[in-house]
Amino acid sequence: MKLRNSAHFSQPWRIHELTRDFRLEDVWALPTPGGPEDFPRLVRIVCSFDEARRRSSVVGMLFLARQVLGDVFGWDEQSDDPTRPSLLLRLPDDLRGRPSSVAPALGFTPLYELDDEWAAELINRTVHGVIHLGWVRDDAGGYRGQMAILVKPNGTPGRVYMAAIKPFRYLIVYPGWLKSIGRKWVTASVGR
Template sequence: MRLPKSAHTSLPWRIHELTPDFSIEDVWSFRTPGAGPGDFPAMLAAMRAAGGPATLNGPVRLLFALRWRLGALLGWDRASAGVGTWVASLRDRLPDDLRAAPRGPDSAALPLEPVYELDRESARELANRTVHAVMHLGWVQGANGDHELRMAVLVKPNGRFGHLYLAAIAPFRYLVVYPALTRQWERAWRTHLERTSR
């Protein structure tokens, strides 16, 4: 479910101190019934076990395939356009306590590099010729008392073209990608519950 930007900005996430020059593109919530305050690591593990974009439905895989193909043709995703080359990594901004915290595992299924992973929030980043983006995941108590997963996508577009690119892909995110991601991540949580309740 899409949430207002204040659902992210109103909470005391550590990511705020690292991204004052980024804007919030999306905030989304995922239902995790029965989840408690200490279940964020279990949720992350369940998401990783479920796989990345390659395991989503056909329309999403097609969109990602088209995007990677277009990026290859136009040079958007060259190594010289990534984190640490085209843009500095957010890890360069980490205070000492976050630098000492776990980064989180690398994942071949996700084209995002880990920045940090704590007991109730994590951040991963991606950069190319269009945008420097951060996926922030947080663990929040919902209205019914259960905890739920929240995702915020923070962006720093690369000039006018980056802004146009984000505007062009917005309908595909809202109508195709996020609904499929919601089904995958919520199903991952239910699978985790089933396995742990046996």
């Protein structure tokens, strides 16, 4: 379920220190009810985003199309552009000592992992993006995952790119991803 931006900003997340110059694009409540110790399982499930690799799914076809376009237009080429430095350079010392236990899919670089918070970044020629996971108390006294996407578009091409992919994100990618996370969460819960 999509949440208001305040659901992200009202939490005392460490990511706020690092992303003051980023725009909060989306905040989602994840279908992952659990206890205080379940956050590492959420990180593993989200990082295993295999829908993007399944060419038989609509989400997989979209990611394949994005990969082809990225190759043609050079969107994903790495560069040493000093205007887009990694957030790893902004990490305070206490977060540098908290590397992620898992590497995310789709070219993201892990930034840090805490008991209730995890973040990774992606830098390319269209955007500097951050995926942030948090573990929040729910209304029933338990916990659930919350995912935020933060972006800093790279100029006009980045803003056009973000506008162009918005309908695909809302109509196809997020619904498919959230269902996949929910299925994996239930499956992992049954096996515990």
